[in-house]
Amino acid sequence: MHKTRNILFNVYMGAFLLYLFAPLAIMGGAAFNDNKLPSVYPWKGFTWRWFADLMNDQVMWTSFRNTILVALAVVVIAVPIGTAAAILINSITGRVRAVLYGVMVAPILMPGAVIGISTLLFWNQVSVPSGLHLSVLGQVSYIAAFVMLLVLARLQSFDPALEEAALDLGASHGQVLRRILLPHLTPALAAGGAIAFFQSIENFNVTLFTRGTSNTLTVYVFSKVRSGITPTINALALMLIVMTLVAATWYEIGRRRRARVEAAREAEGRRAAAAEEM
Amino acid sequence: MSAGIDLENVCCDFGSFRAVDNANVAIRPGEFFSFLGPSGCGKTTILRMISGFIEPTQGTIRIGGKDVAGLRPNQRPTALIFQNLALFPLMPIWENITFGLEVRGVDKATRRRKADELLKLVDLPGAADKMVSQLSGGQKQRVAIARALAVEPAVMLLDEPLSALDLKLRQHMRAELRAIQKRTGVTFIYITHDQGEALAMSDRVGVMSQGRIQQIADPRDIYNNPVNGFVASFVGENNVFTGTVQNPAGGVAAFETALGTFRARLGEQARGPGVKLYVRPEHTLLSDAAAPENSVPVTISEVSFEGAFISVMGNAPNGQLLTAEIRNDGSATVPAIGAAMHMSFDPARAAILPDAAVSGG
Amino acid sequence: MQDMLRRYGSSLTGAFVALVAFWLLVLVILPNLTLFEQSFRPYLPVVDVGGPKDTYSFNNYAKFLNNPVVWNLFGFEVTVPVHLKTFLSTVFFSGVVTFITFLLSYPLAYYLAKVVEPRSLPTLILLLFIPLWVSEALRAFAWYIILTFNGPLNAVLVGIGLLDKPVRWQNGVLTAYDAIVIGLVYTYVLFMLFPIYGSVQSLDRNQIEASEDLGAKWWQTHWRVILPHAKPGIASGCVMVFMLSAGSLLVPSVLPSTSSNWFTQTIQQWMLESQDWNTGAAYSFLYILLCTVVVALVMWLFKVKLSDIAK
């Protein structure tokens, strides 16, 4: 009985993966179709033309540069804020903590459009014109919450006695932060940075309302999709997907290697303990 | 260099709860001093006050004669060994050990040399480049000691450092710790709830209960001359009799109980209600005939073989269960269950003691 | 706070507090207060701002109830304001998306947590994560390509004889929102999958085996043991998918039909086309209210805390 169940589950899993990846493949495939409209069907022959067009598209390159700059700025601001927030939340208790936590996670649940509009209105009140700098601030307001949640989860596995041990050995508070706490948080900070970066690149809703006249990649794609599409978009999509795949694979290889090293060390510790028994 | 530590009327409150009540103790330079007491009696709190993680609510703490009020942990000449060791998992062993030097700006080559030296001292050469997870429990213990020694503290504070180890290793590490203390001459303040550990290792022991220091004395006195019932029961077994004191004279008194009147030493603070008579099982003698004094007839109810000694239990006429221990050296015959015998004790080996000193009392 | 001072010292604690205060005050609270305040003020030319016409009123909110249209609801004809219709459609179809993503995700979450071989799990999770890193705009665009009249879906279905002639998918077969629902499900299904997976995974396998051992049928085990345990994850997934769907602007704009309208599009029209920021603010505020109601409802229905939802 479990056997049929497992076969069914495996088939379902396969179908689901197909469902996830087929659209991406179709979109990527269309980048090579020599057809004015982006489609794999009807197939009119293989071409690199759309990639060439993409390379010559100045607006695309400006948008691309803007996207990266915004994302970097978001990482630089959101990671420290999220980390500080996690540390703060982690060392208070009771009602204050519950309220503060609520205010911190609220931006995650808020529609991006509303965040964009409120950011625009607030800075407009204090006479700051719209532009990508507002996009950065708007994005930080909810992306910092993601970082906070990641760092908070990691902090829960931190032994505060390590901080005390360091203080006791004569370290200053700054040294404790740099040598003890931050190294422990590194995986969460890296993950937080990556999430912040990709969330920012993905962001459309906040950016649309705050960007002023500047373009980012998502806004550019959006405007292209609405006003006469050419397969250059597919070429761009394919390149982004390939970049993602490379990054993901690279990350996974590194993760597995670290896990192997750690497992080997722990095994050695257990052997040493067993030797001690005798 | 080692320093003495003085606690004068030190109290520590958590809200309305008094965790440490009026502690007074003068620990000498180079001494191995243990705080012994049951879980939750305030031992860790005392240690954390000395190391500076908690400020006392009242009283003065002096290290090497100097009042340390207001000094932060990183400004005190103490090094704490944590209950769970608190080794830094992301640093190799040698960086762990010399962390205290690193934050003082000592250069890398010197630190590396110092690490090797200390690893030799704690008998763990060649572990410098390993990570913490590669070590066994006992090895981690040694690293923690080396790390504390690296900053050349005047006082080492150890919070139940052996509690995580299994029995055999614990006994081995006891000797090791004692040897390291002798070699370095640093003052050790050691915390434990294991009386065997405290008695075996220390120069002097402070027994605590419910935030109060009950007695400070060397291990022999703690065991042989406990000042009150709490100390007597915490550091060993007792046959306890309830009753009233009659005509005390010259440190001796008669003690009237349901089983007759006994003669025993009278403790200094043994006054009023709650006073009881305490006799250790190994000082309780077993005989076929009644002894001239301090003798109780018993019916043997249980004999249990413990290895080095044999524990014999008997019911007194009023039903009270008394225990006598006889040495397993072949000199005595093992009584049969149900046999009618007598248990007696020497007045000099029995003490009339009050209950524990409690807060405000 | 005491604890924090002791652990990090006054200057570091000060820095942490300052960072958090900047975030919460300048980036979150003040903008939302401004939004609230502005929503009660009229949209005026710059010269009139602060003048006698600049008074507080509910006029912006009243626009929500203007322009009645006839709405055919399951055969009944009702007359409702056009923006209310958009709003209700958005809520309804976001609910549909949430429900479909749950149906798709639950078996998969269970499979990943309890059935699959542990060895292949990291790879599977990684595979599932990849589409998340692909921009939402591109994911919606992919379905645009698939669903176009001359696209591959029609080609395949006509090719294998399931359809005699191509269908205009984007205009909707069942409702005007078909394409949008398809796009939203595809875009957000993983936001349902991962929370449920996380909560099913934390269930002790022994509990499942105990239930089977006591004679429960597979569906009884799911209904009585696994689902209750997975509740916080399900709540989290539902809130996330609902919010993301209702708040999406890209998908409804890339995959519209001639008569579909999403509430975010209405807000966008006020903001960017009419340039009436005040009415935009009022509508945004209504949206915040909606979100609050939904989160509160889910918390009440599932009896979970906010910290269970936001993870």
Ligand SMILES: Nc1ncnc2c1ncn2[C@@H]1O[C@H](COP(=O)(O)OP(=O)(O)OP(=O)(O)O)[C@@H](O)[C@H]1O
């Ligand atoms: N930060 C604190 N706040 C409130 N009460 C505390 C705090 N720290 C300790 N206590 C209380 O003070 C008492 C003494 O605690 P302490 O940690 O000193 O005990 P201990 O003797 O070290 O016990 P153990 O052997 O279990 O480690 C306990 O009852 C404990 O609950």
Ligand SMILES: [Mg+2]
């Ligand atoms: Mg303790």
